[in-house]
Amino acid sequence: MKSVPLGVFIIMALAAPAFGQMLQAAEGVTARDTPLDAGSSITLTWQPSPDEAGRKVQVLAYEVWRATRAAGEYERLGEVESGKENYEFTDEEAENGVEYFYKVRARGERMSTDAAPAGPVKATAEWFHPDRLNMLVASVVLAAFVLYFISQARAGKELFIRRIAGLEAVQEAVGRATEMGKPVLYVPGIADIDDIQTIAAVTILGRVATMIAEYDAALLVPCSRSLVMSTAQEVVKEAYLEAGRPDAYRRENVRYLTDDQFGYVAGVDGIMLREKPAANFYLGTFYAESLILAETGHSVGAIQIAGTAMPSQLPFFIAACDYTLIGEELFAASAYLSREPRLLGSLVGQDLGKVIILISIIVGVVTAFLAQFGFELFGRSIALEQLFVVK
Amino acid sequence: MDGLTLLGTWIAALLTLCILSFLYKDNPFYKFAEYLFVGVSAGFWIAYNYHNLLLPNLIDPLKGAFVVLLLEGRLDFRWLTIIAGLLGVTMLFRFFPKAAWVSRYGIAFSVGLGAGLMFIVYLQANCIYQIWGTVKLSPVVITEGPGGQHFDWPTSVSNTLLIVGVVSALVYFYFSKEHKGVLGSTARLGIWFLMVSFGAAFGYTVMARISLLIGRMEFLIDGWLRPAVIAPIQGALASLGLL
Numbered sequence: 260m261k262s263v264p265l266g267v268f269i270i271m272a273l274a275a276p277a278f279g280q281m282l283q284a285a286e287g288v289t290a291r292d293t294p295l296d297a298g299s300s301i302t303l304t305w306q307p308s309p310d311e312a313g314r315k316v317q318v319l320a321y322e323v324w325r326a327t328r329a330a331g332e333y334e335r336l337g338e339v340e341s342g343k344e345n346y347e348f349t350d351e352e353a354e355n356g357v358e359y360f361y362k363v364r365a366r367g368e369r370m371s372t373d374a375a376p377a378g379p380v381k382a383t384a385e386w387f388h389p390d391r392l393n394m395l396v397a398s399v400v401l402a403a404f405v406l407y408f409i410s411q412a413r414a415g416k417e418l419f420i421r422r423i424a425g426l427e428a429v430q431e432a433v434g435r436a437t438e439m440g441k442p443v444l445y446v447p448g449i450a451d452i453d454d455i456q457t458i459a460a461v462t463i464l465g466r467v468a469t470m471i472a473e474y475d476a477a478l479l480v481p482c483s484r485s486l487v488m489s490t491a492q493e494v495v496k497e498a499y500l501e502a503g504r505p506d507a508y509r510r511e512n513v514r515y516l517t518d519d520q521f522g523y524v525a526g527v528d529g530i531m532l533r534e535k536p537a538a539n540f541y542l543g544t545f546y547a548e549s550l551i552l553a554e555t556g557h558s559v560g561a562i563q564i565a566g567t568a569m570p571s572q573l574p575f576f577i578a579a580c581d582y583t584l585i586g587e588e589l590f591a592a593s594a595y596l597s598r599e600p601r602l603l604g605s606l607v608g609q610d611l612g613k614v615i616i617l618i619s620i621i622v623g624v625v626t627a628f629l630a631q632f633g634f635e636l637f638g639r640s641i642a643l644e645q646l647f648v649v650k
Numbered sequence: 651m652d653g654l655t656l657l658g659t660w661i662a663a664l665l666t667l668c669i670l671s672f673l674y675k676d677n678p679f680y681k682f683a684e685y686l687f688v689g690v691s692a693g694f695w696i697a698y699n700y701h702n703l704l705l706p707n708l709i710d711p712l713k714g715a716f717v718v719l720l721l722e723g724r725l726d727f728r729w730l731t732i733i734a735g736l737l738g739v740t741m742l743f744r745f746f747p748k749a750a751w752v753s754r755y756g757i758a759f760s761v762g763l764g765a766g767l768m769f770i771v772y773l774q775a776n777c778i779y780q781i782w783g784t785v786k787l788s789p790v791v792i793t794e795g796p797g798g799q800h801f802d803w804p805t806s807v808s809n810t811l812l813i814v815g816v817v818s819a820l821v822y823f824y825f826s827k828e829h830k831g832v833l834g835s836t837a838r839l840g841i842w843f844l845m846v847s848f849g850a851a852f853g854y855t856v857m858a859r860i861s862l863l864i865g866r867m868e869f870l871i872d873g874w875l876r877p878a879v880i881a882p883i884q885g886a887l888a889s890l891g892l893l
Contacts, residue, residue, distance in 0.1 A: 453760055453761070455765060522688045526688045547859075550859075620817060621787020624788065627785065631792050
């Protein structure tokens, strides 16, 4: 029992120097709009309380408080642990255009001291990010190439596209389905319509559907997204109209199954087993379902044409399908099948972009090689970083 | 294991077996599980999209904006979400055949926006980063060692393979010229590089798929068979004095 009062005495004796001393506030508190961002963010910086360095009174943490008026009611946003040379805190929940005041509170064991409020400061969104100028230049140059070649194609210039093996087989696949009296199954991937691969898949669907309408075969398009279904219905309807067979269009054949990845796979597998399609197309964005679909399609004896720009799924399609469009071939496919000037011009414009990429790589590698032997070309280290590093 | 958990485990196990029965052939059990899966997941995603897309991105901001209008008498930027809402409403016109054309505005906006946004993403990730990753490589790397400079052959070989692989694969994706002569040979080398990388990816992903199968089998054995089938049988036999 004697040890308790003695312990209390010792603690009080140790803490005695701290009593009667005020904890000093954090110094140099600044609040500013976070630069080069999309807004809704204010960054605070400050230096530690002199007590933190002097260790007279222990500073446990710095709390950050926010109000819309300097003398208003402050709300606590969070805290930063002590023990640093410089402190930074980012308020990610600021409303754009609203003036805020911030207080940094140095918190000790028994007392807390506020620094003078910093502000007013408003969060704003920047329209232009100077560090991403290279992206802007690359986009403008690429767009200029594409527009130039589109205008050339529209003016009647013949633009050459090399043979793409997988696409040569489209007609063969549709013909086979017609001869066998079985449907063609077209799977446009599992991503939504804002995915560029889905857009490519739906564009190709238009060309395939025209061919199917001309051959008078049946087309089944199970979709995993409602927007893709709506778009696919429009595209297939247009295709049947273009082929002069609007009566053959069946809206219910372009149907929605489910957004769920494996629920969709189960549904498509069921369609394959019961409808026994003669030709399967898997074009678009695919993930783990790629092999399940391709294996099931193979087991029902369908000719299979796949295409995706997902590197992790390409091996499965290559292994289980008859033809596979690899990466950019998927995007080139619509131009190849339709021969439309807009698409052809776009493809040739992108090819010119690739030539520039190739030249850049070769120049970069040569300069890196020469740098090994002490030569410098074009001030290599600075120039190349400025060109290609995206912040 | 309480009664509800036991019931859930039995349902999960039986549905797993129904799906696995597909390995034999299409059958009524698989059909039942398939229809249930498709139906339940479609319903789930409707609720999920309402709570995670519609509510936080449209309904809540509009509610907040309405409150600000009522209390402070000013219009704030959140009213802009009404444009997205209206575009969404255009989709519903598909239910009225005579006005179905209105839905094309919503679709066109989604397609255009998606293409525009992804243009920058693809350009940055697949083009600019790829160039930067390659241009800094030297096919010959000399490093400083304790005995002076020496030729770092493992890094040099690795860099050379990377440079040749990137250049030849890029040539394969060049569509405006027939792949003949030097262009053809380089493109063929490119497809070799691609196939080797696909082979490596194939092996890696097959391993991951096998681990998924193992996980499902573990559930069947440790999560269902032992606690929900074998243990109750053993308990019943023990209570009858047979064990």
